[in-house]
Amino acid sequence: MDLDGVDVWDGRLGWAYGLIANDPAVRAAALVRLADAERNTRDALDRYTRTWRRGYSLRRKVASRNYEEIRKHSLPAALWDRPAGPDIIAWPGLSYALLFLEWEARYPQEWTQHVKAWGTKQGIIRDVAVAHHEETVKTKLADLVEIVVQRPYRCKDREYVRVARAVDGDDLRGRLETAARSDNPWARRHAGYVLWLLDHPEVPNTRHTWQTWLGALRE
Secondary structure (H helix, E strand, O other): OOOOOHHHHHHHHHHHHHHHOOOHHHHHHHHHHHHHHHHHHHHHHHHHHHHHHHOOHHHHHHHHHHHHHHHHHOOOHHHOOOOOOOOOOOOOOHHHHHHHHHHHHHOHHHHHHHOOOHHHHHHHHHHHOOOOOOHHHHHHHHHHHHHHHOOOOOOOHHHHHHHHHHOOOHHHHHHHHHHHOOOOHHHHHHHHHHHHHHHOOOOOOOHHHHHHHHHHHHO
């Protein structure tokens, strides 16, 4: 697993919790910090790229290590190098992967404006969709599913069905049932669809399945 422990991750990225703060001023400060981190990452990448044109192998190694270290201070770049393996629960970066998803879920316009990393979103959702998380993580994942089903569809939101199936239980179903009875038409459809898929785990979550399910509602 990652040699850097949770304390190291917190030292590099603790500021990122400001991205999901309720206070707009705190979020604004975190966005400034993110912009600085992204600029540093781009500069480090530029220096690394220049070493390839000049052909200096020693400088290239130094520039590569420098780039790898600097990008650990930014999102989503810090999340790209999770060690290979099927299990994410022991990864020290898990809380920041969840933070990244929560940022997109709660403040989608800010997320889109500043990072817009759909592939990273998809990859993280797939990685965290496992059944043996501790309860605090399961609750966070249920929170994310609850938020997502109540909004108009965004790119890769369909992946959250994997999460719902992984953390299926009374808590999540209660939230989905409440959303399915709400006055929000998006929530009624999305939550109802996820509940139906939870009751039919053998059914693949595809666009065709979604359209067929919607068609049955109209009959």
